[in-house]
Amino acid sequence: MQHPVELIVENGGAIPEYLEQLAAVFGDAVAVKAYRMDDPAAYGPQHTEVVLTSAMSAAEFPEVRRSLLRGRTVVSLNLSLQRRTLAGLDVFPKGTRIAVVNVTKFMAEEVIAQLCQAGYGHLQFFPYYPGCPPLEGVELAVTPGEPQLIPPWARKSMDLGPRLIDIATIVELADRLDCAYLLRTRRFFDFFARQYTTSAGVSILVEQNEQLAQRLSGLIQLYGEGMVGLDAQGAVFDCNYRAAQLLGIPRDRLLELTAQAFLPQELLDRCRIEQLPATQAFPKAKTPYLLRLQPVTQGLQYQGALAVLEPLEGAEPPRRNPTGGHTAKYRFADICGGSPQLRQTVELARKMARTDAAILLTGESGTGKELFAHAIHNASRRAQGPFVAVNCAALPENLLESELFGYEEGAFTGAKKGGKAGLFELADTGSIFLDEIEGMSPAIQLKLLRVIQEREIMRVGGGRVIPIDVRVISATNQDLAPLMETGRFRRDLYYRVGTLPLNLPPxxxxxxxxxxxxxxxxxxxxxxxxxxxxxxxxxxxxxxxxxxxxxxxxxxxxxxxxxxxxxxxxxxxxxxxxxxxxxLEPQWLRDQVVRALMAGPCGRGQLAERLARMGYPVTQGQLRRQLSELKELGWVESGAGRGGSRLTAQGIAALQNGLK
Missing domain, CATH: 1.10.8.60 (Helicase, Ruva Protein; domain 3)
Known part of the structure; x- marks a missing residue:
């Protein structure tokens, strides 16, 4: 896409030079129409959105001022001296009187200011322009690309060459045109190297950017497989010869393309919009290859991508079926809401997704823990792998063990011939979601702890150790602290599954x-x-x-x-x-009291603290009424003295049946 730009300048003779400079940086990305300041065509009804002109001209020419009021974006045209020609001034001793010749007095004075900033303040400069009287005692004249204006009385003259469009102007114009990706190209760095800029801050940033680009370029060239570097807009900023060979495109030509020319749009969208890695095989290419596209981000901002290409016959085959039908359905975009609490939670979840650490989702029932688990998997590097979910409280202990870890043939009565792979095996290279993890028995907790620590499993009834690569995401709607106090949940397991805790707001x-x-x-x-x-x-x-x-x-x-x-x-x-x-204190409060007592017997004070941690602060009066009602139902009994209240077998059964 070409971006139209109008160039309006006072010095019409400099227009070809400006057009050449803009083409050197922007290439075909811009279509420039150039006008002299006094050309009426520059102010007609048909105009572009962006105007490049000098701030001084805008003040001096009322036509420009009126044009600016029509809603156009104006970029100030600032100029810089060429770096290579300044060294010619080094031969003149301190105090040498020099005439600086330019089209107008202002432009001559501007060049003088730039010469002083460049370190030549020890010389005496005088502005000279058409109509200016001869300068007494001045025999030397310098000009920035206007040799035809050198006065005849000057015995010596030096042409510093046409001034270049300042790098700060280039940066602003690229930003206005949404072409900032061009600022990471080799032609931009080459153009920057030609000038002495007075924009010190921009100069430092460009030099740092160039150093980083050179380092990355070196890595790309040294990488054994094919590699292509893409900027945020999809333009190729570097590639190695191996990538060009696999793509069947000459490297010089590849450096001029955007990713859309050789990559499917859906792959690019997944990488750019969803910021997720993408993989696709190209078996019908002249040289069949496998492409892996990895997004490069800073915070949550997409900065570009690295495409790695390797011959298809040399690509490592998947260790197992990539998903086996186990896929995550939801993404962060499916999470509805704009409240500060939710936005903060989603942002934290996105950051957690980019790691491989175990995540523990906590929150009340119905807050969307499984939705977050799906989204975290889809935002992780494991997004192409399987996502396996299991409710730990829904299965009895013996069945949960065989489901999680699998079993060998003959392990128990009814075992399938040949055995069966467990959910951890099915989740290999992906994620496993353990919902209601507090429902695990101590024996299963111990086995899970070993799996997380050693990254290997052993099937029920078997002796073979099977290595796995699985990211564990767990969830609970209970406060695990009281369960750890009573020994119902292993403290060491808690610190393994809860490396990254994430609480979902009710x-x-x-x-x-x-x-x-x-x-x-x-x-x-x-x-x-x-x-x-x-x-x-x-x-x-x-x-x-x-x-x-x-x-x-x-x-x-x-x-x-x-x-x-x-x-x-x-x-x-x-x-x-x-x-x-x-x-009447609604039924849901009664249910929370039962859940709090599930952690173990306690007095009313401790029970109130548990409820507060669960997000249900209650008064002592409310608590007394709830406990009285639960006693009438036969779900709670009170011990003598300081024994507090505890759940009966009937209360535990009610909790397991959903408190109906």
Missing amino acids: LRRRREDILPLVEQFKGQLGLTFVLTEEARQRLLHYPWPGNIRELRNCVEYLGCQNLPVLDVENLPYPLLHQEELSG
């Missing part, structure tokens, strides 16, 4: 996300109903103990009524009778 703490979630669920379910303002307010003020899962159920309930407009009376019972429930 819906009641990010109420600004409630209505956007309602709209998202309506779209997913194909619903078009509209809520009255009173109904919307009821949704916003309800505590949502079931969090996002309960909210989705609510939307489905509302959709079943098949009404175009829904009011408060159409809401589900808990929302319809919110005031009534709040006076």
Whole structure:
């Protein structure tokens, strides 16, 4: 795509030089129309969005001023002296009187200022321009590319060569045109090397950028396989000859292309938009090859990519079926909400995804832990590998062990002939999601600890050690601290699975996300109903103990009524009778008390602390009423003295059955 630019200058004779310089940096990326300042065509109705002109000219010429008021973007045209010609001034002794010749007085004075900044302040410079009277006592004249203006009285003269467009102007113009990728090309660095710039800050940054580019270029050339470096816009900034050979494109030609010319767009989008690595085989190429595209990011900002190419016959085959049908369905883009709490959580999750450390997701039931697990996997380097999920509380101990670690033939009655691979084997090179990890028995916890430490498994009934490469993502809706105190959850395992802890906020703490979630669920379910303002307010003020899962159920309930407009009376019972429930301590608070007691017996004070850590602060009065109700149900019993309250077998069974 060519970006149109207008160049408006006072000195028409310099236009060819400016066009040549712009072409040297921008190549075909810009289409420049050049005008003299006094040319009426420059101010017609048909004009470009970006104008390159000098700030002084804009002040002196009213036409330029009026043009600037038409919403155009103006980039100041600043000029710099050529570095190679300045050395000619070194031969003159201190105090030498020199006339600096240019088109106007201002331009001559500008060159004098630049000469002084370049270290020639020990010489005496005088501006000279057409119409200026002869300078007495001056025999030497210098000019920046205007030799025709040298006065006849000058006995000696020196042409410093045309001034170059300053690097700061080039940088600003590239930014305005969304062509910043050109600032990492060799032609930009070559152009920068030609000039002495007064933009010190830009000069330092460009030199540092060039040093980094040279180092990266050296690595690309030394790399054994084919490698292509891409900038943020997809332009090739460097490549080695091996890559050119595999692609069947001469290296010189490859350096002029963008990635779209030789890579599928879907691969580039995955790398640039989703910032995920991508792999694709090209078996029908003249030389079949495998391409791996790795994004390069700084923070969350996409900076470019490195494409590694290797012959297909030499590529390492996948150790097992890449996914075996086990794939992650969701990405971070699927997480709805813009509250500060959610944005902070998502940003932290993105950073965690880029590591291989174990992640522990905590939060109440229904907060989206599995959704986050899917998104983390898809944002990791393991995105091309399998994603295997298992609910640890849904399976009995013996079945969970064989499911996780697999079994050999004859390991137990009913074992399949030939045995069966476990979920850890199926997740090799990918991620495994262990939901409700607190539901594991101590024996399974011990085996899991060894798997995480040693990165190897042994099937049930077998003696063969199988190495695995799996990233573990765990989740729990309980506070594991009390479980560790009572020995129900291993402390050493906690520190293994919780290397990177991530707590998901409950819906009641990010109420600004409630209505956007309602709209998202309506779209997913194909619903078009509209809520009255009173109904919307009821949704916003309800505590949502079931969090996002309960909210989705609510939307489905509302959709079943098949009404175009829904009011408060159409809401589900808990929302319809919110005031009534709040006076009776709702059932969800009772359920949380039961979950807190699952960690072990305790008094009311410690129980209140547990509930507070779970996000449910309660008063002693509320706690007494809840414990009294639970005793009547037969779910809780109180010990003598300071024994506190504990769950009965009936209470434990109720918890396992979902507290129905």
